[in-house]
Amino acid sequence: MIYRLFNYLFFILLGVSAGYFLPHGMGRWQGVCVGIFAVSVFLFLYDTWQTLRFLNWLKATDILQSPDQSGLWGEAADRVRRLIKQRDSELNASQESLRQFLSAIQASPNGVVLLDSEWHIVWSNRTATLHLGIDPDRDVKQLIAFLLRNPVFNSYVRSGLFEKEIVIVGRNNRADHPQKIAVQIFPYGDGRKLLLSRDITALEQAEVMRRDFVANVSHEIRTPLTVLVGFVETMQTLSLSASENQTYLQLMSQQAFRMQTLVQDLLTLSHLEGSPMPGNSEWHDFKQLWNSCHDEAKALLEALNLKNGLMLNLVFEIPEALIGYEISGSSEEIKSAFSNLVSNAIRYTPSGEHVKVSWMQKDETFEFSVVDTGTGIAPEHLSRLTERFYRVDRSRSRDTGGTGLGLAIVKHVMQRHGGQLRIESKLSRGSNFVLVFPQSRLRRKLV
Numbered sequence: 001m002i003y004r005l006f007n008y009l010f011f012i013l014l015g016v017s018a019g020y021f022l023p024h025g026m027g028r029w030q031g032v033c034v035g036i037f038a039v040s041v042f043l044f045l046y047d048t049w050q051t052l053r054f055l056n057w058l059k060a061t062d063i064l065q066s067p068d069q070s071g072l073w074g075e076a077a078d079r080v081r082r083l084i085k086q087r088d089s090e091l092n093a094s095q096e097s098l099r100q101f102l103s104a105i106q107a108s109p110n111g112v113v114l115l116d117s118e119w120h121i122v123w124s125n126r127t128a129t130l131h132l133g134i135d136p137d138r139d140v141k142q143l144i145a146f147l148l149r150n151p152v153f154n155s156y157v158r159s160g161l162f163e164k165e166i167v168i169v170g171r172n173n174r175a176d177h178p179q180k181i182a183v184q185i186f187p188y189g190d191g192r193k194l195l196l197s198r199d200i201t202a203l204e205q206a207e208v209m210r211r212d213f214v215a216n217v218s219h220e221i222r223t224p225l226t227v228l229v230g231f232v233e234t235m236q237t238l239s240l241s242a243s244e245n246q247t248y249l250q251l252m253s254q255q256a257f258r259m260q261t262l263v264q265d266l267l268t269l270s271h272l273e274g275s276p277m278p279g280n281s282e283w284h285d286f287k288q289l290w291n292s293c294h295d296e297a298k299a300l301l302e303a304l305n306l307k308n309g310l311m312l313n314l315v316f317e318i319p320e321a322l323i324g325y326e327i328s329g330s331s332e333e334i335k336s337a338f339s340n341l342v343s344n345a346i347r348y349t350p351s352g353e354h355v356k357v358s359w360m361q362k363d364e365t366f367e368f369s370v371v372d373t374g375t376g377i378a379p380e381h382l383s384r385l386t387e388r389f390y391r392v393d394r395s396r397s398r399d400t401g402g403t404g405l406g407l408a409i410v411k412h413v414m415q416r417h418g419g420q421l422r423i424e425s426k427l428s429r430g431s432n433f434v435l436v437f438p439q440s441r442l443r444r445k446l447v
């Protein structure tokens, strides 16, 4: 500023001296006035020129490039430039935090929709698209109720009571693939709303399964219990002969045994669900498992032979090379998977037919296979066989002591051992149930 003042005074002095000393036709004081006037015009033009340069620089596309100006105008331009630079970096920083914040909301497993006070969509994430079909670009400024067109949601909005969530059908809901979405609104700010959505299809399905399971268990226990109570009442009220008593006791024992088997299978299932996966640290002699499965099968066949006169051609086949092997995991679980399959084959194969149990090594796997030439299973039942209490032939299953839980147990056991259950069957031709074990579960016995 002082420099500018000196500058100004210097030029005035120069004009005054020039007007006073230079020879010309007018008087000295007139010369001084002309000198001052000329200098003022010069300074005015100079300042205007500098102002125009400054304005041009302000209009320039790259304002961060310093203007070629000095003095006060240069200083002003430099300050403006620094201010703009500072604002720019502040803006960048806040844009970056906004971007990170939005990408965090994008990653959320919940659908998020921001709504203005008039229920127009302001912003939504990708999950909201999956749940509610909202397009984050196309549907901005659209009325949410207009987009969802869901009567339950509309009355929720009209009620204004948002303490609880509501459940609506999802955008991808189909008969074979139901989708249930929980939606809740959270008002905030001046009338704005945050809408959160959650896919609760799996939860709902689990709840339905739980209810079905309880109903099935109650039904399975009630039937033998009713028979048992009936016999007890009969024996209490009627005077029966010794042989009648014996028959009734025999029937009662059968029903009690049925309930016992059911409870045993339920406990096995709950143990399979609740206990840690069997590791690879415990190794068991495969031959022992094989022999115990063989002995159990023989005993069952003999029992059914005595009871129903069942005659089967039962064969156990294991290659010599696979005898000296060990298997890792839970021997109890593996034994129960083997005997479930063998017992099913014996129970669902009519007299005169064949059941072959074999153990073989494939490329990357070991397979326990039970082939029978029994009743076979129609294709529509195959995918449901491992569901709890699913039976193709209910009365045959019950008559032969089935609980409807055997294959569910087998499937669980195999999953826990990193293997799988494969089922191939043709109605009236027979079935092949295969337990596929990964190679890592078997090794040659250490000597």
Ligand code: ADP
Binding pocket: 340, 344, 345, 348, 349, 372, 374, 375, 376, 377, 385, 390, 391, 392, 393, 394, 397, 398, 401, 402, 403, 404, 405, 406, 407, 408, 431
């Ligand atoms: P269950 O105790 O009734 O045998 P499972 O879970 O072991 O229950 O089997 C489910 C159903 O699968 C059985 O009720 C039966 O209808 C069918 N099934 C299982 N194994 C065979 C087989 N080898 N041959 C024909 N049907 C079978």
